[in-house]
Amino acid sequence: MNKPLALPGAIQSLVQGDRVHRDLYLSDEIFALEQSRFFSRAWTYLGHASQVPNPGDYLTQDIAGRPLVMVRQPDESIKVLYNRCAHKGTQLVSDACGNVGKFFRCPYHAWTYKLDGAPLAVPLRNGYEGTRLRECESGAGMVALRHVAVYRDFVFVRLSERGLAFDEYFGEVLHAIDNMVDRSPSGKLTVAGGAMRNVVNCNWKMYLENINDTVHPMSTHESATHAASELWKGRPADEPKPMAMEQILPFGAGYDFFDKMGGRIFPHGHSVLGVNFSIHSSYARLPEYEQAMREAHGEARAADILQRSPQNSVLFPSLSVKGSPQAIRVIRPLSASRTLIEAWAFRVDGAPDLLFERSMTYNRLVFSPMSVVAHDDVHLFESMQRGLRADGNEWVSLHRDHRPGEFDPPTQTTNGTNELLMRNQFRAWLALMSADEASDA
């Protein structure tokens, strides 16, 4: 393209209705704009409340290149602060998680802060008398984020003053979180088992698009599913499968299966894939647990929860949810060509340990750095990142089932192989990237 991004319409020209320009994946300049606009204006998943159960418990996380710390307050609420000392910028805490006690204390010059970031004390206080410290940012303590939402223990942040309110931004797709949380008869999930962390040399959009890509498993994962079905060949159909086989074999389902599972789009880039069924629908039933669910939620709601096991629900652009097995993936963009993917599992309060085992097993088989399923995905993402540098075609095709005017209505259900779910993401991307064309403070 080589058109300066500052020119009016430059970003819009990179996103067409049925295709997007390669600069969205390759350009460092676009990534810098994403950090200042898109990832700042969007609501991003930070962490889960169960990771900071007690006052003083904290969790550190970079979002859009900014260092954040989520901390449990004395009144049990959760605050998110910028993880920098008001003095010279030292990070107040540098572990992934821990407990700071009753206050933050900077390890460099011992400036201290309450858990909500308010300044507490500095050494040699007299030295600041008559100075402007109190009137400026450095005297105001740690900066707390103004836009933090805790939805059923899932903590989201919006960095920018611009952007939609939480409920308006996510809307109906929040039911995907409900579907997972309500698999606990008491409505309580706890992060457990640790996170799989994968660093992939590709743009974050490739990973996110692939979460909604139903046409790749047959060819991408052929080697893994072929090996699995060969090993399982000849067994009676009704023989109970080991959990690993139960989870891997459905990856080999055909185009028809993936098309019929259906998908749904929502405004602002969100989606649910597998509204009718998914590769997770045929896990072994658990009668006692189902009874506990009926007692907790009533017949109709319990049936509704248990019959819905979408393939992936995307809370654009940072979170992908699997209601069953209870697992989430978090997309953490690092640069234009580097992305961190985390996969987390949950313990389900009031449910048998088998659900936790399913959650961990799935993450281990499919999202571990040693996963035989993920190896081929990762290779192909990194392959695209290199291949897009080729001349002769600067565009990425998203034509499958494209129709002009297709976003009316903005919430709609479609066939599972329609690339509408991806086009919907780019529509939302463009809206947040181009709104007002100005970077946010």
Place this chain on the structure above:
Amino acid sequence: MSPAPQIEFTESAVQGFIEHEAALLDDARLDEWLNLFAPDGHYWVPLQGAKQADPWSHNSIAYEDLLLLRLRVERLKNPRAHSQHPPSQCQHVLQRPHLERMDAVSGTATVRTAFVYVEARGEEQLVLAGRCRHELRCMPEGIRIQLKRVDLLAPERPLPAVQLFI
């Protein structure tokens, strides 16, 4: 399990076994490598490394029985294992295996081996370090692996794809 007298089960035999096991991986003789496992043996890379108690209370980077190990080996033979174009190669650099425990009566031993593992593919090279703990069993057909536990340094950090066997 009674000991198998015809199999040499000594410190030096066990050390030789550990070196042989790594050499089979480095030479990509994976079917022979699979044969080193007891029928109920496991390969385990805990996500918390050396401090992890068990594979059930916390997740693992890998926890595989023979069925899953075989799946991994069979997949690698498939020309459509896309991530193996170009193919990965590995090299284990082992410290001298240290015999932590050996019980001639039950025919079992525990061996700890510090390692550096290098996996190279195309222009990329990945280096991992840590220590292995082998739970070995002396069986009539030879020494077999009951459990190969691989404790990595900082296993919870972001990792690229690790495609072969550490």
